[in-house]
Amino acid sequence: MSMKATIRQVDSVTVVDVSGRITLGEGCMQLRELIRDQLSKGNKKILLNLADVTYIDSSGIGELVSGFTGVAKQGGSLKLLNLTKKVHDLLQITKLYTVFDIHDDEARAIGSFEKASTA
Amino acid sequence: MNPESNVVEVTLESDLKNVEVAEEISLRVASTAGFGEEDQHRIEMAVHESMINAIWHGNKNDHSKSVWLRFQIHRDRLEIRIRDQGKGFDLKHIPDPLADENLLNVSGRGIFLIRSFMDEFRVEQIAGAGTEVTMVKLRDPGIQTKQGGTDREHESHNTTG
Numbered sequence: 001m002s003m004k005a006t007i008r009q010v011d012s013v014t015v016v017d018v019s020g021r022i023t024l025g026e027g028c029m030q031l032r033e034l035i036r037d038q039l040s041k042g043n044k045k046i047l048l049n050l051a052d053v054t055y056i057d058s059s060g061i062g063e064l065v066s067g068f069t070g071v072a073k074q075g076g077s078l079k080l081l082n083l084t085k086k087v088h089d090l091l092q093i094t095k096l097y098t099v100f101d102i103h104d105d106e107a108r109a110i111g112s113f114e115k116a117s118t119a
Numbered sequence: 120m121n122p123e124s125n126v127v128e129v130t131l132e133s134d135l136k137n138v139e140v141a142e143e144i145s146l147r148v149a150s151t152a153g154f155g156e157e158d159q160h161r162i163e164m165a166v167h168e169s170m171i172n173a174i175w176h177g178n179k180n181d182h183s184k185s186v187w188l189r190f191q192i193h194r195d196r197l198e199i200r201i202r203d204q205g206k207g208f209d210l211k212h213i214p215d216p217l218a219d220e221n222l223l224n225v226s227g228r229g230i231f232l233i234r235s236f237m238d239e240f241r242v243e244q245i246a247g248a249g250t251e252v253t254m255v256k257l258r259d260p261g262i263q264t265k266q267g268g269t270d271r272e273h274e275s276h277n278t279t280g
Contacts, residue, residue: 023138023167024135024138024171024175025135057164057167057168057171057229057232058168058171058226058228058229058231058232059171059226059229061228062224062225062226062228063225065223065224065225066225068223069223086160090232093232093235094216094217094228094231094232095217095222096222099222099223
């Protein structure tokens with residue numbers, strides 16, 4: 001199953017529900033284009049909901065990092081929501097767990113963007 | 120069936136679509152070898168990353184080339200060998216992805232993940248044949264090999280050409 005994504009706007013935050021595989025090739029390319037597209041629309045608060053991601057490889061992790069740094073360079077922030085155990089473990093062993101802002105509650109995750117922008 | 124000499128051998132066209140084929144085989148073999156779900160996933164990921172390296176970096180995504188895989192269940196370990204037709208790479212030149220200066224690099228985590236998930240990992244140049252990686256996952260000596268899947272002593276496939 002390749003990657004699929006649906007986009008919803010919750011207040012000022014763009015929530016992307018990602019499912020399937022984020023792997024080298026199509027999955028990574030789709031995610032890259034999606035983030036680029038949101039940035040071009042001026043959406044700089046992006047929350048990636050990874051609850052239904054079945055597989056992520058080293059290239060997929062790289063794509064998350066690329067998205068994180070790309071959004072930050074535009075003055076925005078990209079956060080992660082609902083990691084599966086597999087994704088959680090991968091981010092831990094690659095020491096990226098502390099780099100990303102990771103949430104398991106959508107409302108709180110959305111609230112954290114507001115706090116950051118009013119701080 | 121001799122559980123100490125279970126072998127699955129397959130040659131796949133060097134195409135990214137075959138990464139999932141290799142994953143499927145690795146999951147079946149790992150299950151047959153009695154590994155639990157978590158270790159099965161780790162073995163699958165190690166095979167996935169090795170296949171990506173073989174197809175993308177080794178064979179330069181040239182579909183006319185192939186990737187050879189061999190899974191062998193030994194009494195004490197699962198040994199996986201993956202060979203491409205590329206010029207190989209030197210493990211010494213792969214930067215540490217956990218170093219502060221590399222933490223936000225987009226690439227360079229594949230070999231690290233393989234090493235994290237497997238008990239042994241080595242790379243060898245095969246004269247005139249390409250580059251071969253060998254990965255080993257140790258088995259719990261108490262685990263019995265399941266019947267089925269690799270219940271033939273030597274199962275061989277060829278999907279190239």
